[in-house]
Amino acid sequence: MSSPTICENLQNCSPEANPDLWNHSVSDKTQICEVDSPQGVRLHELPEFDVYVPSSLGEALTYLSGEGRGSRLLAGGTSLVPEMRKTGIRVRKVVDLSGLSDLHYIRRTQNTIRIGGLTTIRELTEAKIFDDRYCCFKELERSFGFVTTRNMATVGGNLAASAEGDLAEILLVLEGRAVIRSAKGERAVGPTNLGLADGELIVEVQFADLKGLVSTWFNKFEKRNEDGKGGIATTTLLKLKNDRSVEDVRIAVSRARWKETGRVRRAESELRGKIANAENVGRALDKLESEIDPAGDYRGSSRFRKEVTKAMVREGLAKCLEKLDRERGESQC
């Protein structure tokens, strides 16, 4: 199966090729604009707050469970600072976690990959531990904000800031978990339902190391890499048997249901066990189209998002197939 470019995939979405996509109807519920459209943004002064700088994780947890109750956590700052400027929220105490070097790591222990909560996105994209099976991480270099964002933003911060974030989607496909710790103890949960309570922080994410003939891909569609939220993103994982039949396939898309990032299990089931070819991929994409119901906003209507999501999943599967068809260990992301 050849790998169409995203431009080729999107030809059908142009106003000339498909004018219906661009005809917005007022009565169409999917055309509702968000209140956070850029026209309405007004910046506020940063509120006055005290900053607590813990010297260890234990110290941070003790503070958060005591006099630091109600504190906001500052990791990279790429979410909290703009949030304070854009929303004018009142913040009285901030805990600066950036100095906790014991949460900066990427390790493989037995069959599990463990990533510290304060690992930056740049460290993630450049980690030697991730080979060609983990192209989903390497692709973040192309689509996760700007170079400054990748240098500052952290894994834990991105997960905590939004369930719509890129990492939550990738971890859904990797079937990973976020390890959350507080002074009371530790719990591990899925990446999109963290339910972070006061006093809790994300110390680690972990997932089973990928084995066998497997490849992953992350794709994102937006005009410009800004904070990355609200764009259209898809992550695919494809595992083949030697006869090119699909042993496992996992697909996660942003806004699978309204604004929730999620897996598309019916589309996955359609492809699992079948030979990976254009025909079977096409059938799976038809299932995907009927399965997702993305919320529309000023960036694109629901129907537009559906079409683009479909094109991106097709491209993601094609990229995985290309990699798997090549000699293992020699391909480059």
Add this chain to the structure above:
Amino acid sequence: MLVRLRVNGRDFRVDAKGNERLLDSLRRLGMKSVKEGCSVGDCGSCNVIVDGRLVNSCMMLAIQARGSEVTTCEGLGSLESLQPLQKAFVDAGVPQCGYCIPGVLMTAKYYLDNHSRPRVEEIRDILEGNICRCGAYTKITQAILAASNQPKRRL
């Protein structure tokens, strides 16, 4: 809160409030090349290099930069003795209104420090984080390529 910073090779102690951004501290220290643009990390006018990492100083609190080595445009060269990167910008006639240029120069320095063989596509990619309302991107790219031909240690 007392924050120790090393800016362009000089040591400073800054008495900063909790909500003071690195951008504000640097300007208080006289580094007026560091410009405030969008204030939320979108435009790159406030870009500086902190311990070898290019960051938006509008999104970093001063306290987060404690003990760090910070490089701003003032650390590149003086008016009398321009660094090759700055000279390449002048020779290519890059600056128009000039507001974004210090941030662009920091991005360019960061790029050249980390890429021994610059490529036009990579330069265009990395400039995505710097908004130039004058639209000088072509000349900026030419200047960065021209500067990369200079001896690397002088950049």
